[in-house]
Amino acid sequence: MNVDKNPVIFIILAAITILVGTLITTFIPLFAGITAVSTENIRPYTALELEGRDIYIREGCNNCHTQTVRPLPFETARYGSYSELEDSAIDRPHLWGSKRTGPDLARVGTKYPAQWHYMHMKSPQSMYKRSNMPPYPWLGDRKLDTRYTAKKMKVLDYPFPGKDAKDLDGKTEMDALVSYLMRLGKEVKGTP
Amino acid sequence: MPVDTTYDYRAVKGFALSSLFWAVVGLLVGILISLQLVYPQLNFGPWLSYGRLRPIHTNALIYGFTVPAAFSIFFFLVQRLGRTTLAFPGTARVLLWVFNAAIALAALSLFAGMSQSKEYSELEWPFDIGVVVLWVVFAIIIIGTIVRRKEEQMYVSLWYILATIVGVAIVYIGNNLAVPVSLFKSYSVYAGANDANVQWWFGHNAVAFVFTTIPLAVFYYILPKSTNAPLYSHRLSIIGFWSLIFAYLWTGAHHLIYTPLPDWIQTVAIAFSIFLIAPSWASVINGYGTMKGEWGQMRSNYLVKFIILGITFYGLQTLQGPSQAIRAFSALIHYTDWVPGHVHMGTMGWVTMTLSAGFYYIFPKIYNTELYSIKLANLHFWLVLVGQLIYSVTMWITGIAQGAMWQATNADGSLKYSNFFETLTPNFPFWNMRTLGGIIFLSGFIVFVYNIIQTVRKAPAAARA
Ligand code: HEM
Ligand code: HEM
Numbered sequence: 178m179n180v181d182k183n184p185v186i187f188i189i190l191a192a193i194t195i196l197v198g199t200l201i202t203t204f205i206p207l208f209a210g211i212t213a214v215s216t217e218n219i220r221p222y223t224a225l226e227l228e229g230r231d232i233y234i235r236e237g238c239n240n241c242h243t244q245t246v247r248p249l250p251f252e253t254a255r256y257g258s259y260s261e262l263e264d265s266a267i268d269r270p271h272l273w274g275s276k277r278t279g280p281d282l283a284r285v286g287t288k289y290p291a292q293w294h295y296m297h298m299k300s301p302q303s304m305y306k307r308s309n310m311p312p313y314p315w316l317g318d319r320k321l322d323t324r325y326t327a328k329k330m331k332v333l334d335y336p337f338p339g340k341d342a343k344d345l346d347g348k349t350e351m352d353a354l355v356s357y358l359m360r361l362g363k364e365v366k367g368t369p
Numbered sequence: 370m371p372v373d374t375t376y377d378y379r380a381v382k383g384f385a386l387s388s389l390f391w392a393v394v395g396l397l398v399g400i401l402i403s404l405q406l407v408y409p410q411l412n413f414g415p416w417l418s419y420g421r422l423r424p425i426h427t428n429a430l431i432y433g434f435t436v437p438a439a440f441s442i443f444f445f446l447v448q449r450l451g452r453t454t455l456a457f458p459g460t461a462r463v464l465l466w467v468f469n470a471a472i473a474l475a476a477l478s479l480f481a482g483m484s485q486s487k488e489y490s491e492l493e494w495p496f497d498i499g500v501v502v503l504w505v506v507f508a509i510i511i512i513g514t515i516v517r518r519k520e521e522q523m524y525v526s527l528w529y530i531l532a533t534i535v536g537v538a539i540v541y542i543g544n545n546l547a548v549p550v551s552l553f554k555s556y557s558v559y560a561g562a563n564d565a566n567v568q569w570w571f572g573h574n575a576v577a578f579v580f581t582t583i584p585l586a587v588f589y590y591i592l593p594k595s596t597n598a599p600l601y602s603h604r605l606s607i608i609g610f611w612s613l614i615f616a617y618l619w620t621g622a623h624h625l626i627y628t629p630l631p632d633w634i635q636t637v638a639i640a641f642s643i644f645l646i647a648p649s650w651a652s653v654i655n656g657y658g659t660m661k662g663e664w665g666q667m668r669s670n671y672l673v674k675f676i677i678l679g680i681t682f683y684g685l686q687t688l689q690g691p692s693q694a695i696r697a698f699s700a701l702i703h704y705t706d707w708v709p710g711h712v713h714m715g716t717m718g719w720v721t722m723t724l725s726a727g728f729y730y731i732f733p734k735i736y737n738t739e740l741y742s743i744k745l746a747n748l749h750f751w752l753v754l755v756g757q758l759i760y761s762v763t764m765w766i767t768g769i770a771q772g773a774m775w776q777a778t779n780a781d782g783s784l785k786y787s788n789f790f791e792t793l794t795p796n797f798p799f800w801n802m803r804t805l806g807g808i809i810f811l812s813g814f815i816v817f818v819y820n821i822i823q824t825v826r827k828a829p830a831a832a833r834a
Contacts, residue, residue, distance in 0.1 A: 181523045184515045184531060191528075191614060192535050198618030198641070199539065202634060203570045211631055212562045231554070235482035237420025247627035249700055251776045254784050262629045265561035270486055273565050273628060277704040278406065280789040302409065305790050307797075309405070311412035311419050328550045 214262045218366050221267065221335040224326050225344050229357025231329075232350050233272070236313065243274035244283040244361065257284035257362065264364045269333060279310055284362035294355045316351040376448045378735040380461035384441035385728060385735075387469055389818050391433025394476075396811045398426040403804040407797050416480045424491040425479045431489060431579055432500075433472050435720060439583045440468075440507060442727045443530050445735065446590055447511055450527055451518025457510050464506050471499050483553040487568045489575050490544050494555045497545040504541070508534045525606045529586035532614050536578030544571030562630050570621035577617035580715060581683075584723035585652055588680060591726050592659055595672035601658025609651025616645050623694035626703060642694035649687035656680040671746045675726035678754065682718030686711070701776070706796060707768025710761045717757035717810060725749070725817060732821055736828035745820040752813025759806030767799035 180187055206212050222230065233239070246252055248259040260283050265271050289297075296303065299317060301310040323345050330337035405411045405419045412418040448455055455461060475496050484491045492500070511530060515523070544567055547555035557564050593600050600606065622630055622638035656677065660666075666673045689711055692698055702708065733740050740746065774792040777785035786792050825833065 181528065182521055184512055184523065184527075187523070187528070188512070188531055188535055191532050192539070194611060194615045195532075195536055195539055195618055197615065199543070199570065202619055202621065202637060203543070203567055206566055206631065206634060207559070207563050212566070234484055234486040236415075236418065237424060237482075237484065237486070239486055240420050240423040243704055245628050247700070247703075249627065250782075251778060251784065254778070254782075255775070255787070255789070260629050262562055264629070265565075267560055269560045269564060270557040271561050271564040271568070272486065273625075275488060275624060275704070276708065279793075307794055308790065309407065309409045309793065311405070311409055313418075315415060325551050325554065329554075329556070332548050332550050332556055 212262060214266050216263075216266050219263060219267055219364055220360075220366055222330075222333070222360070223344065223356070224323075224330055224335075224337055225348060225353050225356045226360045227329060227333070227335065227357075228321055228323070228326060228345070228350075229353035229355070230272075232316070232354045233357060234270075238282075239272050239274045241276065241278035241310070242280070242282045243277050244281065245273040246281055246283050256281045257287065267333075267335075282358070282361055286359045286361040286363050288362075291355050291359050294358050295351065298351060298354065313351075313354075316354060317349055319350045321345060321348045321350055321353050375452075375454060376445075377455040377458040377461075378445070379458065380455065380465055381441050381444045381731065381735050383462065383465040384437040384444070384468075385731070387465065387472075388434050388437040388441060388724075389728075389821065391429050391437070391472060392814065393811075393818065395426055395429030395434055396807070396814060398422055398429060400804060400807045400811060402426055403800060403807055406800045407804075415482065421480060421482055421484075424484065424488075425476060427489060428479060428491060429472075429476065430716065431575065432475070435579055435583060435724070437468065438724045438727070439533065439579075439586075440464075442587055442724070442731060443511060443533075444514075445731050446526055446530065446586065447514040447518075450520060450524050450590070451515060452520050453514060453518050455510065456513030456517060460506060461510050464503065464510070468503055471496065471503065478553065481553075485545070485547065485555065485557065487544065487557070487564075488572055490541075490568070490571060493553050494545070494547055494549050495552065497541075497547075501538075501542065504534075504538060508538070525589040525600070525603075525610065526586045528610050529582045529589065532610070533578050533582045533586065536574060536582065536614065540571045540574040540578065544568060562628075565625055565628065566622060566630055566634065569624040570618070572624060573621040574617055576715075577614075580720050581613075581617075584679065584683070584720050587723050587727040588652065588656070588676060591672065591723075591730050592656060592676050592680075594730065595670060595676060595726070596659060596663050596666055598659050598661075598663050601655050601661070605651050605655050605658075609648045609655070612651075613645070613648035616641050616648060620645060620694070623699075626694070626696055626699040639694045639696070642691045646687060646691055650684060653680055653684040653687075671743055671750060672726055672729055674747075674750055675722050675729065678750075679719050679722035679726065682714055682722065682757075686715045686719055689714070701772040702768055705768035705772045705775075706764045706799070707772065710764030710768055713757065713764070714761040717753065717760060721753065721814075725753075728817075728821065732824050735832075736825055737832035738824060738828040741820050741823035741827060745816050749813045749817040749820065752816065753810050754813075756806045756808070756810025756813060759809065760803050763799040763802045763806065767796050771796060 180190060245260040246256040253259055298313050300312045301308040327337060402419055402422050444455055475492055478493060483493045485493060546558045549555040559567050619641035620638045622634045623642045626635055771792050774786045779785055
């Protein structure tokens with residue numbers, strides 16, 4: 178049999194070759210429970226936090242911010258305790274990021290009061306004159322779109338409607354985003 | 370000259386011109402985001418803010434430039450290497466229009482902020498379905514043409530073409546599985562560390578099956594054609610091919626060093642990253658070996674210049690990449706501007722140089738004419754080379770400097786630059802130089818596009834149809 182004379186056999190062999198590493202490095206972690214953690218201790222997202230997270234995704238904040246603190250001394254000194262599997266266990270998608278044009282945000286919810294974020298998001302340059310973070314003033318003017326909230330919570334299997342359903346009333350996109358930022362670092366129950 | 374009717378070049382032409390068009394769009398956006406990083410006042414409202422534009426830059430150059438370049442050149446190669454005409458030529462031309470409409474709509478959706486957030490998989494689920502359908506049609510045309518070839522043996526380029534088809538299909542579908550909640554919003558089926566692991570299994574294999582096997586298919590064809598010398602070693606290309614497509618799939622987690630992902634997955638990825646030097650360099654050695662006794666052509670033949678510089682950057686890239694996978698070095702450069710330095714040596718040096726050589730080779734053939742100007746081709750070469758070097762070198766310097774500032778501690782163990790902001794502004798002069806490098810690179814690319822357009826314009830009327 179001559180592999181390089183039969184395109185169909187060639188494709189099958191290539192697919193098998195490609196699937197070996199795929200199976201071992203992605204399927205095994207997925208199905209053998211290697212990355213499994215108990216989600217018992219994880220605070221589910223509130224509806225407002227989830228909507229805020231979706232705005233974070235929409236604005237592409239992850240293009241400049243990571244959300245994973247490495248277990249290295251200089252890193253924990255800067256950002257707080259290092260990230261563990263629990264911290265993102267219920268996150269779909271993950272938002273670990275790959276580039277730190279700005280600082281890591283994994284623990285930012287424990288760093289500032291909410292009011293700080295309102296000012297910073299509206300104009301980062303009002304705090305750091307030469308910050309290159311884009312200003313997001315319009316988020317404060319836009320009413321939060323809650324048409325899909327219930328469906329989102331259901332797809333993600335977060336409890337809804339809980340006592341937080343009416344938290345959404347009259348909220349702006351900025352409110353949602355800040356509520357999400359204030360959650361970061363408090364995923365596991367018992368953290369401040 | 371009589372018009373060659375053995376081959377059907379209509380889709381080849383359309384995809385080539387589309388590719389050049391989207392490349393210019395993607396490069397312009399690249400320059401804009403590079404500027405925004407120093408001048409945030411250039412973020413004009415939601416649609417033109419950095420967080421939305423950066424994915425437009427990457428998607429335009431991956432799916433708008435590299436992919437249609439592959440469609441074009443592959444449609445050319447399967448006909449030439451099989452000495453047969455394209456299968457389903459009508460479908461191929463429909464594919465062209467659907468493809469361009471899809472890219473335009475996809476760009477709009479990214480402007481509007483519809484995003485899955487995963488790097489290079491940002492497009493929302495309706496586009497994912499579109500991409501899969503387009504890809505299947507593309508595969509059918511390619512395989513259909515290969516099946517009816519008159520040349521029994523499949524040449525190396527065809528192997529890389531087939532691997533591209535299979536590889537992209539597997540990793541693209543795998544990473545984009547999601548549950549829709551509305552027409553333009555979906556959630557990944559994977560959560561947390563699993564999602565990250567699948568994402569970078571995809572991410573690194575987008576590098577493998579878009580930025581590696583596509584240019585390699587072109588490289589293996591153009592190199593012997595342009596030098597008129599036989600390929601150095603067929604055996605080496607067989608070993609290189611199979612070990613490359615085997616090893617790449619194991620390496621995704623080198624993007625996740627020091628994350629919560631279990632250590633063994635990271636370690637396996639690091640080991641395979643280092644192993645990858647071998648199959649990568651198999652192609653580099655094949656390139657240099659073929660040049661034995663032909664090095665004089667580096668001065669006289671512009672095509673050889675593009676191909677050999679391209680494979681040289683590929684060689685450097687595949688040494689630098691594995692070094693970045695090693696924990697000690699990753700600790701320093703991960704998340705810094707070093708990485709865009711790496712990325713753009715690969716994309717601007719290896720991918721763009723090699724695809725340009727492919728276009729320079731095919732355009733005169735498909736339009737039945739000669740290249741408009743070799744002088745301009747040489748100018749193009751020097752401008753993109755200088756632009757790319759400025760880009761990469763400045764990013765490596767500022768990346769290392771920033772990584773070192775993040776690590777710097779005082780005698781008492783406290784951070785020397787405890788406010789992140791202090792480590793941001795030292796990047797600015799380098800980012801400005803990067804913008805300059807980008808402008809030089811784009812000028813070179815525009816010279817290229819001009820040269821191609823002039824070539825098309827002087828083609829005999831019959832060939833222009
Ligand atoms: C032996 C082959 C290669 C290895 C082992 C390798 C390794 C790596 C590593 C470890 C990173 C992550 C750096 C970090 O975030 O700390 C990276 C990033 C990257 N590499 Fe390579 N590389 C290789 C070849 C290439 C080639 C040929 C290209 C072609 C353009 C390329 C394009 C990229 C891109 C686009 C990224 C950025 C991903 C992101 O963070 O968004 N690499 N590479
Ligand atoms: C005019 C030339 C170019 C300029 C000015 C430019 C600029 C940029 C900038 C500013 C970024 C963001 C870096 C960051 O996050 O800090 C970027 C990322 C990127 N660019 Fe380009 N670019 C150019 C050419 C290209 C080409 C030709 C390609 C591909 C064929 C490409 C592919 C990418 C990719 C894949 C990334 C993501 C890298 C990562 O995640 O680390 N770029 N580019």
